[in-house]
Amino acid sequence: MKKIVIAGGSGFLGQALSLHFKNEFDEIIILSRQKNKQNGNIKYLQWDAKTFGDWCAELEGAEAVINLCGKSVDCRYTEKNRKEILASRIDSTKIIGDAIAKCTEPPKLWLNGASATIYRNSLDTPMSESSGEIGSGFSVDVCKAWEKVFDDLKLSNTRKIDLRISLVFGTTGGVLPTLLNVVKKGIGGKMGSGKQQVSWIHINDFCRMISWLIENKTSNGIYNVVAPEPVTNASLMSLLRKKAGVSIGLPATAWMLEIGAFFIRTETELILKSRYIVPERLMKEGFKFRFNTIEDCISAFEKF
Numbered sequence: 001m002k003k004i005v006i007a008g009g010s011g012f013l014g015q016a017l018s019l020h021f022k023n024e025f026d027e028i029i030i031l032s033r034q035k036n037k038q039n040g041n042i043k044y045l046q047w048d049a050k051t052f053g054d055w056c057a058e059l060e061g062a063e064a065v066i067n068l069c070g071k072s073v074d075c076r077y078t079e080k081n082r083k084e085i086l087a088s089r090i091d092s093t094k095i096i097g098d099a100i101a102k103c104t105e106p107p108k109l110w111l112n113g114a115s116a117t118i119y120r121n122s123l124d125t126p127m128s129e130s131s132g133e134i135g136s137g138f139s140v141d142v143c144k145a146w147e148k149v150f151d152d153l154k155l156s157n158t159r160k161i162d163l164r165i166s167l168v169f170g171t172t173g174g175v176l177p178t179l180l181n182v183v184k185k186g187i188g189g190k191m192g193s194g195k196q197q198v199s200w201i202h203i204n205d206f207c208r209m210i211s212w213l214i215e216n217k218t219s220n221g222i223y224n225v226v227a228p229e230p231v232t233n234a235s236l237m238s239l240l241r242k243k244a245g246v247s248i249g250l251p252a253t254a255w256m257l258e259i260g261a262f263f264i265r266t267e268t269e270l271i272l273k274s275r276y277i278v279p280e281r282l283m284k285e286g287f288k289f290r291f292n293t294i295e296d297c298i299s300a301f302e303k304f
Contacts, residue, residue, distance in 0.1 A: 003062045004214075005107070007031040007049070007092060008069035012173025013165075013206065017066065018042055020207035029058045050091035056099040062107040064214050067096055070113060070146075076265050077138055089113075089146040097153035109159045109214055112150045116166040116199060116224060116277045117269075118143035123195060126230075128280035129164075129222050139269060147222075161213055165225040166277055170203030171301055175270075183240045189251035194234030196274035199226040202291035202300065212287050224279045231294040233271070243298050 002025050006014050009030035018028055028042045037044045045055045049069050059065060069092035071084045093112060100106050119127035120135035127133065134140060147162055169176045182188045201209075206225065213219050231239075241249045252260070257268045279287075291297040 001026045001061070003027040003029065003058070005029040005031065005058055005062050005065040007047075007065065007067045007096060008113075009066075010034055010044070011068065012170065013168060013203075014066075014068050015172070016170060016203050016207055017210060020211070024211070025063070029055075029062075031055050031058075049088065050095055052095070052099060056102065059096075059099055059103050059107055061105045064109040064111060065096065065100070065107045066111045066113075066210065067092055068113045069093075073139065074266050074270065076262075077267055082138060086142050086145060089142065090149050093146065093149045093153075097150070097155065100155055100158055101153075106155065106158045109161065110155070111161045111163055111210065111213065114147055114150075114162045114164045114222075115139070115143050116164045116226060116275060117273065118147070118164060119275065119277060121274050122276040123197065123274045124276070126276050126278045127224075128278050129224055130280060132224075132277070137269075159217070159220050161220055162222040163225050164222060164277075165206075166199040166201065166275055168203055168206050168225075169200050169297055174203075179237070179240055180244060183237070183244050183246050183249065186246065186248050187250045187252065188237050188241055188244075188246065189249035190234035190237055191252050191257060192233070192254045192268075192272045194232060194237070194251070196233050196272060197230040197276035198233055198236050199224075199230045199275045199277040200294065200297065201225055201227045202297045204300075205289050205291050208290070209282065209287060216285070219285065221281075223281050224277050226277050226279050227289055227292060227294075227297070228279060228283060229293050230276055230278070236294060239294060239298055243301075 004021055004025045006017055010032035021028055030044045031047045034044050036046055047053050047055045071088040075081050117139050118134055119132045168174050261268045
């Protein structure tokens with residue numbers, strides 16, 4: 001039986017991976033807070049992401065375990081939310097590591113979610129795995145603590161990979177539907193200066209990249225999960241307006257965004273931080289993107 005385990009697999013990325021792997025694996029185990037259920041070769045197991053349970057047995061003999069757990073950062077950074085954002089990432093990583101350590105036949109590979117926001121705000125200097133500069137602030141502190149817990153776990157029989165994920169574009173979830181909603185309301189102009197870089201990856205390439213990392217037995221360590229060509233916010237919004245057939249896009253200054261973020265209970269960092277990140281390792285090691293440019297990516301989706 002060829003098996004893969006996806007923790008936090010009921011979200012946008014997890015569901016995309018489930019469909020992608022449906023014909024590639026005999027069994028796909030989804031760890032989530034949902035009740036236990038079976039859908040073909042996809043089995044959902046309930047867990048709390050911090051204590052041992054029946055789910056531990058599913059790690060035995062798995063080709064890979066993918067951890068995508070973590071409270072959404074699309075919220076206000078209140079003290080309560082800050083604690084939950086950090087704990088949800090640390091707790092799930094620790095318990096998976098402890099469960100793997102107890103396995104008789106541990107998973108061959110553990111891919112752990114991380115975030116490309118660990119790099120500093122950069123408008124003109126690309127951040128790669130080898131030369132990227134770590135930033136500062138709450139989000140970066142979470143990223144550093146998250147990766148440290150993962151990296152400190154010593155598992156001699158399980159290959160480990162940190163996935164520094166940026167924006168994943170798809171029409172069934174993630175940030176793209178939100179941006180399109182803004183565009184359709186006529187307020188999809190540049191945000192802030194519009195010069196901030198947006199690093200992204202098409203959902204299809206995200207899933208293919210995970211398959212590629214599983215198959216490439218020598219891959220390990222940190223990977224930037226982004227397409228080769230970042231795009232400025234202004235260019236991205238212009239392209240989305242064109243795709244959606246909307247001619248008008250009112251711009252929003254930083255102070256306008258701050259007010260709006262307060263009322264919809266989120267943070268402007270998600271929009272205003274410049275993420276100029278490149279997939280140095282994926283390209284050097286031979287992964288072939290299907291969607292290299294934002295034009296390729298957006299044009300591949302059905303008419304919005």
